[in-house]
Amino acid sequence: MSDAAVQTQIRGPVRAKGQETAARVREAALKRFAAAGYAAVSMREIAADVGVRPGALYNHFPTKQDILKDLMLSHMAELHAAWVDSGEPAAMDPLEHFVRFHIRYHLERADEVFISYMELRNLEPANFDLVEAERRRYEAVLAGILEDGTAAGRYAVQDAMVTTRAIIAMLTGIPAWFRDGGRLSRPDIEELYLDLVRKAVAPETGSPGTGTRSREQSPREIG
Amino acid sequence: MSDAAVQTQIRGPVRAKGQETAARVREAALKRFAAAGYAAVSMREIAADVGVRPGALYNHFPTKQDILKDLMLSHMAELHAAWVDSGEPAAMDPLEHFVRFHIRYHLERADEVFISYMELRNLEPANFDLVEAERRRYEAVLAGILEDGTAAGRYAVQDAMVTTRAIIAMLTGIPAWFRDGGRLSRPDIEELYLDLVRKAVAPETGSPGTGTRSREQSPREIG
DNA sequence: CTTGTAAATGAATGGTCGTTCATTTACTTT
DNA sequence: AAAGTAAATGAACGACCATTCATTTACAAG
Numbered sequence: 001m002s003d004a005a006v007q008t009q010i011r012g013p014v015r016a017k018g019q020e021t022a023a024r025v026r027e028a029a030l031k032r033f034a035a036a037g038y039a040a041v042s043m044r045e046i047a048a049d050v051g052v053r054p055g056a057l058y059n060h061f062p063t064k065q066d067i068l069k070d071l072m073l074s075h076m077a078e079l080h081a082a083w084v085d086s087g088e089p090a091a092m093d094p095l096e097h098f099v100r101f102h103i104r105y106h107l108e109r110a111d112e113v114f115i116s117y118m119e120l121r122n123l124e125p126a127n128f129d130l131v132e133a134e135r136r137r138y139e140a141v142l143a144g145i146l147e148d149g150t151a152a153g154r155y156a157v158q159d160a161m162v163t164t165r166a167i168i169a170m171l172t173g174i175p176a177w178f179r180d181g182g183r184l185s186r187p188d189i190e191e192l193y194l195d196l197v198r199k200a201v202a203p204e205t206g207s208p209g210t211g212t213r214s215r216e217q218s219p220r221e222i223g
Numbered sequence: 224m225s226d227a228a229v230q231t232q233i234r235g236p237v238r239a240k241g242q243e244t245a246a247r248v249r250e251a252a253l254k255r256f257a258a259a260g261y262a263a264v265s266m267r268e269i270a271a272d273v274g275v276r277p278g279a280l281y282n283h284f285p286t287k288q289d290i291l292k293d294l295m296l297s298h299m300a301e302l303h304a305a306w307v308d309s310g311e312p313a314a315m316d317p318l319e320h321f322v323r324f325h326i327r328y329h330l331e332r333a334d335e336v337f338i339s340y341m342e343l344r345n346l347e348p349a350n351f352d353l354v355e356a357e358r359r360r361y362e363a364v365l366a367g368i369l370e371d372g373t374a375a376g377r378y379a380v381q382d383a384m385v386t387t388r389a390i391i392a393m394l395t396g397i398p399a400w401f402r403d404g405g406r407l408s409r410p411d412i413e414e415l416y417l418d419l420v421r422k423a424v425a426p427e428t429g430s431p432g433t434g435t436r437s438r439e440q441s442p443r444e445i446g
Numbered sequence: 447c448t449t450g451t452a453a454a455t456g457a458a459t460g461g462t463c464g465t466t467c468a469t470t471t472a473c474t475t476t
Numbered sequence: 477a478a479a480g481t482a483a484a485t486g487a488a489c490g491a492c493c494a495t496t497c498a499t500t501t502a503c504a505a506g
Contacts, residue, residue: 017503018452037344039262043494055496056454064494118341121260162407162415169396170389177388184385192385200423240473241482266464278466279484287464 022060024050029067034111038068038122068119069127075112076134079105083141094145095155095201099194102171107186110175117172139164146201156203167197245283247273252290257334261291261345291342292350298335299357302328306364317368318378318424322417325394330409333398340395362387369424379426390420 028049032041043064047054061067086101088094106113120128143164149155157163171193178189251272255264266287270277284290309324311317329336343351366387372378380386394416401412 021453035344037260037262039260040345042492044492052453053455054494055456058495059453121258122263158418159407159415162412163419165396165400166393166416166419169399170393173388173392173396176392184382189385192382193389195381196386196389196423199425199427200419202422204422244483265462267462275483276485277464278486281465282483 018060021050021052021056025057025060025067026071030071030111030115033068033071033119034114038115038119065124065127068115068122069124069130071112072116072119072123072131073127073134075109075116076131076138078112079109080134080138080141083138093154095149095197096194098142098145099167099171099197100190102168103174103190103193104186106172106175107178107189113172113175139168142167149201153203155201157201163201167200170196241283244273244275244279248280248283248290249294253294253334253338256291256294256342257337261338261342288347288350291338291345292347292353294335295339295342295346295354296350296357298332298339299354299361301335302332303357303361303364306361316377318372318420319417321365321368322390322394322420323413325391326397326413326416327409329395329398330401330412336395336398362391365390372424376426378424380424386424390423393419 025046028046029041032045032049043057044054046067047057050057061070082105083098083101086097088097116131120131123131139161143160146155146157146160146163150157150160174189174193178184178186180186184192248269251269252264255268255272266280267277269290270280273280284293305328306321306324309320311320339354343354346354362384366383369378369380369383369386373380373383397412397416401407401409403409407415
């Protein structure tokens with residue numbers, strides 16, 4: 001591990017070439033998996049895209065499964081890292097911040113997103129657990145926003161976890177139908193969905209201000 | 224076609240046995256496709272589930288692709304037919320009616336639903352178009368409800384088509400995580416999601432009455 | 447220039463795939 | 477009992493699969 005890291009620095013173009021090939025394998029696999037599905041893509045097809053013989057792929061990834069695992073795990077990690085990097089401007093409502101971030105990221109990385117929830121069942125159990133853990137970590141971000149906002153009276157959410165999954169499913173569905181150049185622009189989408197989400201979690205009384213309302217009602221108290 | 228129908232009536236157990244085998248093929252394929260994905264399931268596995276040799280499958284379906292097409296098309300047709308059959312009680316808000324129907328149907332037929340949006344890309348183009356047409360027909364139901372309700376002032380929807388897709392994505396995501404015997408019951412889910420949807424499309428000026436008010440709406444014209 | 451090694455090749459491995467088909471089985475009709 | 481036929485069998489077809497590996501190529505280090 002540290003040997004490889006050191007060599008990466010002291011070695012020259014040879015190491016660089018290998019890493020570039022690995023990157024192109026990831027790129028080709030990403031597009032193929034997104035278009036046809038993991039099980040329907042052969043190592044031969046990936047190798048042909050990269051411009052290399054099938055056997056050469058095994059210099060960079062031990063198995064086909066490891067390519068999928070690499071794609072999905074790095075996507076989930078980058079998604080969470082991108083959220084952390086996106087900061088949290090005090091001026092903007094945290095929910096608005098999250099919705100805008102999620103929509104933008106998922107429209108930019110449509111292939112990665114698509115794979116990461118379509119190919120879950122093609123992951124070996126150990127790899128599945130790793131990806132699931134990352135997914136829960138991301139869901140916890142939104143759940144935390146909803147819980148804090150509800151405690152502060154800004155939102156009124158009955159069940160933070162269910163609402164989290166509802167919102168994420170809603171937003172993640174966008175890339176399935178949205179296409180650039182259509183009737184609506186990306187900013188249009190952002191505003192439309194933001195409006196839906198904001199209203200869905202708004203306190204019942206229509207006073208649009210962020211008035212702190214007491215939580216009078218607990219008719220459900222599920223759990 | 225009509226020959227087969229007539230023979231089905233005048234012929235005896237032989238025909239019945241063939242149709243029952245076909246049904247068991249559908250059943251086995253449904254479960255396998257839902258669990259592992261179309262591309263990862265072999266005809267040999269399906270045949271083993273049915274208790275028959277692989278070659279016998281071809282007495283009932285011309286190709287593996289036809290099994291998938293049959294499952295997806297009949298699911299979409301049955302979904303729409305179930306909606307039509309569910310009637311439209313004048314007492315209930317149409318949106319509430321749709322949300323409850325959709326959640327219940329999708330929790331009852333989780334495998335069919337799962338296949339019908341996971342395996343779209345494994346359909347040959349001609350079959351894909353058929354399924355897509357059915358999907359649009361179903362989306363048009365909700366879009367019509369939202370448009371009529373907005374025209375009547377009961378809802379305030381900026382874009383009926385986007386809102387339709389948002390709601391359907393949200394609701395269709397439920398079977399991905401919901402399990403019987405967990406923290407929440409099916410009626411719990413229904414109420415939670417109904418609340419989210421109702422608020423998301425509610426007019427901004429919050430007359431707090433979420434219940435069914437007078438119906439001064441125009442007749443619905445689903446196209 | 448020699449040595450070390452990352453990277454790619456070309457060929458092969460055993461296996462599984464969807465599908466076909468001549469033949470047999472089981473049952474209905476006449 | 478004979479004829480007809482739906483359904484299932486058993487064996488095979490060619491094609492493609494992921495993966496392995498001895499060998500070769502390309503390039504950097506000493």
